[in-house]
Amino acid sequence: MRWELSEEQADFRTVLADWLGETCTSETLRGWLDSGELTAFEERFVGDGWFGVGSPEDLGGEGGGLVELALAAEELGRRSAPAGAWLGSMLALPTLAGTPEAAKALLADGVTTVLGVPADAVPGIATGVGVHEGRLVGRISAVLAADRARRLVVPVARGHGVVLQLVEVDQPGVVLLGRALTDRSRTVADVELDGAVGTAIPTDDVPAVLDAAALRAAVLVSADSLGVMEQMLDTTVEYVQQRKQFGVPIGSFQAVKHAAAEMLVKVEAGRSIVYLAAASVESGHRDAALHAAAAKAQVSAAAAAAADTALTLHGAIGYTWEHDLQIFYKRAKLDAELFGSPGVWNDRIADGLALLPATQG
Structure with missing residues (x-):
């Protein structure tokens, strides 16, 4: 479709x-x-x-x-x-x-405000932050753009459940420890809370809100992966038409044509998956969770594989700092792990599908 x-x-x-x-x-x-x-x-x-x-x-x-x-x-x-x-x-x-x-x-x-959850896991109710004597204590690892925010929305364990709190970054008891990423276009920071003050965010169903955030993350990261993959395809096609071996462009070689065609198939398939998932999640479709999981699992994995293909077709120049491919390669690889790896999202698909009895021939 x-x-x-x-x-x-x-x-x-x-x-x-x-x-x-x-x-x-x-x-x-x-x-x-x-x-x-x-x-x-x-x-x-x-x-x-x-x-x-x-x-x-x-x-x-x-x-x-x-x-x-x-x-x-x-x-x-x-x-x-x-x-x-x-x-x-x-x-x-x-x-x-x-x-x-x-x-x-x-x-x-x-x-000004970012979601205070680990960037390497699917957003959910698991939290490393609790309350001690009325103040927030705990640690959240690798929060996307925490170093650029003024406030964090933090899931906090309270009693037998989880609540959401809005935490001002510029206050005593909040420490941000930046981490270096290979993909320099994004930043993450560990958030350490030791006596910080938060403001409760009225929420009837915190697990449902965080699950909705997870689906939103799946759609937007897969869309980013799609854009990166499209750019790598365009860059690669342009390069193989210019680079020559044996007096002819390498793009005329059958193996190169097949590799580029496989990248194109991944792009076209990814585009339909991403848009469908976005519309499905937006409308609250009954299969929205499956659509979003499929987008994240398939498109981010396809982009990571396309990055390897693009690097191979570029040859030695693709490994150099001077060539832009390295920027997109690193972005695609981070997207694959951002807010859950393809394997994790595939597991969510498996969990969401009904088991049918085997039929006997």
């Missing part, structure tokens, strides 16, 4: 792609990555009005839904734009439904 975008959605993707083509050129991106200063892109992204796309208008957003967010994630991935803080914020936004003012502040100020 090939997913068809509406005319408005297609126009949105084109306009964003053009904006990123001017704002996030290869040279500019390398400057941000080399300096470690990613706020320049974030500020421009917010200032030019892109941050609120896909968010409710009554909260100050630009309207649209998860399909529009997936389109944005796809284009951001295609440019390997430093938008980890945007992703962390988009995961946090739905958890703030009980505190509309905090949600409005997030959309008004840009990257």
Whole structure:
């Protein structure tokens, strides 16, 4: 099945792609990555009005839904734009439904609030934070963009359940320890809480809210993977048409054609899966959890495999720091593990499918 975008959605993707083509050129991106200063892109992204796309208008957003967010994630991935803080914020936004003012502040100020969960696991109720004498204590490892946020939405163990608390980063009792990533377009930090103060976020069903955040994460990371994979395909096709062996472009060799064709198949299949999953989760379809899991498991794994193919077809130059392929290769590899590996999401698919008795022939 090939997913068809509406005319408005297609126009949105084109306009964003053009904006990123001017704002996030290869040279500019390398400057941000080399300096470690990613706020320049974030500020421009917010200032030019892109941050609120896909968010409710009554909260100050630009309207649209998860399909529009997936389109944005796809284009951001295609440019390997430093938008980890945007992703962390988009995961946090739905958890703030009980505190509309905090949600409005997030959309008004840009990257202010991110979801305080480990970036290497599926978001869920497991938490390393508890309450001691009325204050928060514990540790959360590898929180996406924690070092760029003003506030964190933190799952906190209380009694026999879990509650959500909004924690200001700039207060005594909060320590952020940055970690270096191979993919320099995103950042993570360990969060240590020792006597921090949090504000309760009214939430009727915390497990359901965090599960919704997990599905949202699956869709947006798979969309990022799709964009990265598309870029690697384009880069590879261009390169094999230029590089020559035995006096002819290597793109004329049958083995190279087959490898590039396999990358194209992965891209086209991934596009339909990602858009379907986004629409399914947005509408609350009964199979939304399966659709989102399939998107994360299949598309992020396909992008990681495509990265290896692209590297092989580029030959030795693909390994060099000077070639842009290394930027996209690292992004694809991180996407595969971000908020749960393909294996973990495949397990969720297996858990969600009904077991049928074997039929006898």
